[in-house]
Amino acid sequence: MKKYLMSLILIALVQVAFAAPIMPDDKPLNDSIIVEFGQSGKMVFVIDNPDDFERLKNMDINQIIKELDLPTSTKDGELTVVEIKQKDGHREIVTIYEDIDETEVTVGRYKVIVDETGNRTKVKLITGPKKEKDPDFRTYINTDIGINTLFENGNIPGDGNAYSPKGWGSWNIGWNWMASQKLSKGRYWDFGLGLSWYNFKLDNPNYQILGTEDGVAFVNRTDVNGFKSKVSASYLNVLTMYRLDFGKLNDSGRDGLRVAIGPYAGYRLGGRSKFVYRELGGSGRKKDKTSAGSYLNNVRFGIRGEIGFRSITFFSTYDFNPLFQQPLNPNLHPFSFGLVF
Secondary structure, rough: OOOHHHHHHHHHHHHHEEEEEEOOOOOOOOOOEEEEOOOOEEEEEEEOOOHHHHHHHHOOOOHHHHHHHHHHHOOEEEEEEEEEEOOOOOOOEHHHOOOEEEEEEEEEEEEEEHHHHHHOOEEEEEOOOOOOOOOOEEEEEEEEEEEEEEOOOOOOOOOOOOOEEOOOOOOEEEEEEEEEEEEOOEEEEEEEEEEEEEEEOOOOOOEEEEEEEOOOEEEEEOEEEEEEEEEEEEEEEEEEEEEEEHHOOOOOOOEEEEEEEEEEEEEEEEEEEEEEEOOOOOOOOOOEEOOOOOOOOEEEEEEEEEEEEEEEEEEEEEEEOOEEEOOOOOOEEEEEEEEOO
């Protein structure tokens, strides 16, 4: 009775897992390898393809167990593992565990337990959670939040410079629509289209950023008490990155390092400078806002890098071209660092 019941259950589960009947292979089996270990351990490999035999020689026991994705069990009894492969390459692992009074059959996320410990046979069906699949192509939206600084000849301008940047308050906010194409296991090619807002705050708030016939000027406003001085710009960007996910490569999911790198380019949509001050004799805050289009570069291009682990991802960008138009303006290259959400 038990064997008939298990046969019917196994057929039903395979039908559910594959949604198509499993046809037997007419090709006869050519060879088998039996590996015995411990007091009663035994593994049987049935091989009907020379290529599979060569692949088996290059595998170790840990790799075999990992590929079969077998759960760790401390129970006594006999465990039989069968791999069923469809013509389209899809495969399913069927495990059959048999003990004196209990039998378990697992196909995919479905498990049937037949319990004969009592006077009556009990059958229990357990449905496990669906495994997350790694799609070949997906789209998503992410947000960049970081801080900006400026590099001049490879160094951040010091306190003595009028355009020395202040890190806290120089924000970089970005929004990106991303498309990711899977190249192979753990390897992806990402493409993106997005908007970003640059904000560079001067460390010395007494300097006002103004446009002149010769370009940009940093004017020391000794006639007022400067409170805040900054220049900002918005860009429409395109980017592409090659990404490696070591968690996917090592079958550890999100528990692995992720790295990505690639170029980007952007076109400026707008820009302005802002100077906040108080009168020397005392007054409320006043603001001067002027357009920055006459001295900001219209195009930006550079390289972007990302590094992440689990749910945390950091990004950094570096512009190869200067922020201000050349040749009369200071040669300042923006650099950003922050988090991706």
